[in-house]
Amino acid sequence: MRILIVEDDGTLGSAMAQSLINGGYACDVVDKVAHALHALSVENFDAIVLDLGLPDGDGYEVVRHLRQRGKLIPVLILTARDAVEDRVQGLDLGADDYLVKPVAMPELHARLRALIRRTTGIGTPRFRIGGLELDTVGKQAYLEDKSLDLSSREWSVLEYLATHSRRIISKEQLIQATAGWDQDLSANAIEAYVHRIRGKIEGSGIVIRTVRGLGYMLEENG
């Protein structure tokens, strides 16, 4: 997952970037509307964190630019606590969510995860990949209409990999994505979950490949 941060407060910009990088994201920071538009024209991002007050214009221009071109990349705007009108305008222009300053890092992560889930298709109640069907509301996976016996952690890992199929997902990303309540999940634990999931999805036409030194990739076999 790659995030573009558009923020002219250097301290806040690097704090958010460092926090997201620690969480397994790739992250780039720009501090002007023009730089944001340039970055978006030459690179792919999975989400944007967008400050509204920027030195060469306002963040609305970035939202307008994207939506006029039909680009659905999720946008999280940053606003002041009392700036209701800013939030309304941002959302009406096509921003997906907002975060109130001062930014609480866990909330930044949570909102980005939610936005990315929505845009990667996990917002749909059920989706199919190979012979697997994932019910994201019931948190159940089915193989040829038979429910798979997955622990909640196994479900979370499988859901994350399936939602990001054909992309390399690091163990750190899986830890971030699956360690909701207790945070003491290790890379070894992730390996163990993946091992068990592999056994359970055998015959589905879906494989979870190990990408040495980088993580895992879920894809259709062959």
Ligand code: CA
């Ligand atoms: Ca600003």
